[in-house]
């Protein structure tokens with residue numbers, strides 16, 4: 170239920186917070202049983218990959234692949250918490266994280282799944298050890314589900330250095346929560362945010378979903394108004410889509426549910442942008458809004474296409490370099506199967522994983538696509554430093570074409586989507602996803 174992982178959207182989904190589920194794969198994909206953990210950690214530069222360095226901040230993501238129950242719209246990998254030995258799972262996650270000793274992570278993010286579906290003692294043990302591993306992390310986020318936390322747990326998280334909470338609220342209408350299959354009530358969202366404040370958290374975010382089947386613009390406005398009234402620092406707002414393998418998808422195919430009209434979806438999105446900005450939550454990415462200084466730094470790392478390490482079943486890592494002498498990269502996605510994962514890491518092996526090798530051109534295109542998701546767009550100097558290419562020359566054709574029709578604007582320092590382009594961002598970004 171990561172803030173970029175709950176929902177799917179016509180505006181590009183959550184291309185980021187959950188790397189395991191999102192990014193396009195490189196051209197060559199193969200199975201590997203321990204592809205490059207040592208190299209990732211910078212302990213074996215001979216492999217040609219690097220994940221960090223003083224000039225290249227690196228994020229750490231830990232995936233807790235369990236939930237108390239499955240939400241009907243959710244296409245993410247998670248299994249029932251009741252069927253998993255939580256202590257063994259936490260041991261496994263910590264064991265895998267040991268492979269990255271020595272990496273200076275600038276942010277840490279524990280997501281899922283539902284980290285708060287773990288027994289409180291196990292979650293605190295995980296958080297404590299991760300904090301020890303990331304003493305330099307400026308931002309440490311834990312995803313929480315309303316109704317799954319209490320004052321003691323939140324005080325414990327704060328005491329060990331967690332400084333940001335992301336709550337999977339999704340809606341403030343009881344019938345929508347019921348339809349979505351969320352295991353909490355509207356009241357519990359407000360109660361949980363109040364608990365977070367009592368525990369000392371000053372950076373609290375909510376995930377919301379719009380375009381829920383049957384929902385009207387007035388419904389969405391009411392939900393958003395309640396969220397705004399809680400004075401939170403961050404909102405991730407995603408339009409619902411029907412993911413393969415979900416109950417919603419089956420219901421849609423059986424005619425039990427109908428997606429909202431595209432025009433309504435768009436009106437809901439535009440309302441979110443307008444209302445949240447009026448409330449002081451500035452849009453800094455297609456689906457993300459934050460008060461000044463409260464933008465999610467961890468996710469900003471994904472949109473900058475910086476390296477990251479993903480720990481846990483189905484988590485992904487991104488390594489810069491590693492393809493001969495080029496500036497391409499590798500995306501390493503852990504196998505989702507918990508038993509297979511634990512069997513490997515308990516023996517000191519790397520998690521079974523799939524490796525996607527990215528060429529230099531792949532990395533250039535992916536950097537452009539991710540950068541364009543930010544409202545700040547492509548910073549031309551940063552792009553050149555990261556890829557060695559001139560974005561204006563490399564993407565001259567799509568930039569010219571969209572600039573002519575007012576969907577892209579260019580300054581001497583940046584290229585970015587205009588406000589009018591945001592509802593159809595995916596279509597535009599497709600034209601940056603490959604070089605001619």
Ligand code: SF4
Pocket residue numbers: 170171175235236238239240243244245247281282283314337
């Ligand atoms: S809590 Fe619901 S939305 Fe979040 S990961 Fe679990 S099943 Fe998916």
